[in-house]
Amino acid sequence: MVFKRLLGAIGVGGPSVDTVLDEGPVLPGAALTGRVRMVGGTASVEIEHVTLELVAHVEAEGGDEEREGLVAFHRATVDGGFRLADGEEREVPFTLPLPWELPVTELHGQGLGVVLGLRTELAVAGAKDKGDLDPLRVRPLPVQEAVLEAFGQLGYGFVSADLELGHIHGTSQSLPFYQEIELSPPPQHAHALQEVEVTFLATPVGMEVVLEADRRGGPFTAGGDAVSRFTVAHHDVERLDWTAAVDSWLRGLIERQGGYAEHAGHAGHAEHGAHGSYGGEFGPGAAADHSGAGHGASEHGRRSGPSTGAVVAGVAAGVAVGVVGGIVAAEVVDEIGDAFEGDDAEDGDD
Structure with a gap:
């Protein structure tokens, strides 16, 4: 799946980023491969780092109260320390080793309702944007x-x-x-x-x-x-x-x-x-x-x-x-992605 996002932290005219994952589900303990594509905006900018982060929709119980939200659990920087000229196109292939405890999201091609996502963070001159979630499919060992x-x-x-x-x-x-x-x-x-x-x-x-x-x-x-x-x-x-x-x-x-x-x-x-x-x-x-x-x-x-x-x-x-409903997992990803962006704004994270 491809996601494309104009960096809100940079504003209109800033660089854009697409993350493309290679097709098919992955195995726990294996590697996730794909490409991060960047396109320069209307001005040249310094890219401090390009970081991939795995997140999961997790539930927590405390007494009679049950809460849920996103938890980041795996992170790796795949590029950074370069200048992206205005209009310049740059593609970074990546291989991200995955945790052995990575949850299973599907069995025999059928979704189990578990939501995992890959988030791409682009840091430009001190401003960071966590981007959208790209759903991650994991089959069992x-x-x-x-x-x-x-x-x-x-x-x-x-x-x-x-x-x-x-x-x-x-x-x-x-x-x-x-x-x-x-x-x-x-x-x-x-x-x-x-x-x-x-x-x-x-x-x-x-x-x-x-x-x-x-x-x-x-x-x-x-x-x-x-x-x-x-x-x-x-x-x-x-x-x-x-x-x-x-x-x-x-x-x-x-x-x-x-x-x-x-x-x-x-x-x-x-x-x-x-x-x-x-x-x-x-x-x-x-x-x-x-x-x-x-x-x-x-x-x-x-x-x-x-x-x-x-x-x-x-x-x-x-x-x-x-x-029931083949797009349930994708919808949840969208919903919690929006919720997380709100949390970022509220917390003042990066």
């Missing part, structure tokens, strides 16, 4: 896809996906937020579970898979949230029976009596705990810490907010995800 397809094979249905501001205690999480993919249980598990939320925390060698279950109470079992955490390797994707592995994880969640447990196994290392709430301002360093204690099998506790998109239908057999 093979292990992530294998886990989700296993849920589909077990009959679980996709409900929603969102990004939560905060930190999951005891994990290797590096971003100021984490992604939750909410699934509904099949009939054979509906007596014990109301919902299951899946969080992936990827690294270069593998990933932690955090499962949170909202369990129904019974005569011999306690209800409430239960959490398990498993570590899996990227090279296991072709070696494991993922349906059997995920079924085993779920049985552990259903059968445990409570706590935040840890389990070491062929397809995992499980750990469980409770998430804290958020009460500060958005931004890096403001993330809530979700605390918990270790043990030895499978459980955890956390809350999620609603999805940013109207996403329905099921992750059955092939994880075919249905989306």
Whole structure:
């Protein structure tokens, strides 16, 4: 997608900038490629820097209040320190390494309602303009896809996906937020579970898979949230029976009596705990810490907010995800882009 914006910070006659991303979705931990195109205005100007920034639409909970907004989480300067003459055209190709924990925005080409964007900042003689958001598409890593397809094979249905501001205690999480993919249980598990939320925390060698279950109470079992955490390797994707592995994880969640447990196994290392709430301002360093204690099998506790998109239908057999309205994600990007510009003006940022 291409966006074009006359720099408001420079005024009429200032330079313009287009950012063009190469086609197709990207993978977490891979690289985003494209070009930044600049055209000089009516006068020659000094370009101090051209910076790319990844932002995400994130939700935060504090007590009974839920807030949402944009969080910047990855930034890199791709050019700068040159003079752009009046009317001059300049193109800068870029390769931007992406975080391994980059949230997934689509599955088998269907959007999940999660909004990520690339923002281009052009600094001219002390004035900076953050530009518009260019929506970013991210598909799952093979292990992530294998886990989700296993849920589909077990009959679980996709409900929603969102990004939560905060930190999951005891994990290797590096971003100021984490992604939750909410699934509904099949009939054979509906007596014990109301919902299951899946969080992936990827690294270069593998990933932690955090499962949170909202369990129904019974005569011999306690209800409430239960959490398990498993570590899996990227090279296991072709070696494991993922349906059997995920079924085993779920049985552990259903059968445990409570706590935040840890389990070491062929397809995992499980750990469980409770998430804290958020009460500060958005931004890096403001993330809530979700605390918990270790043990030895499978459980955890956390809350999620609603999805940013109207996403329905099921992750059955092939994880075919249905989306209501194919332009929902793009509309949200536009809305929060406008809101962020207002925040910039209010805060006097740059």
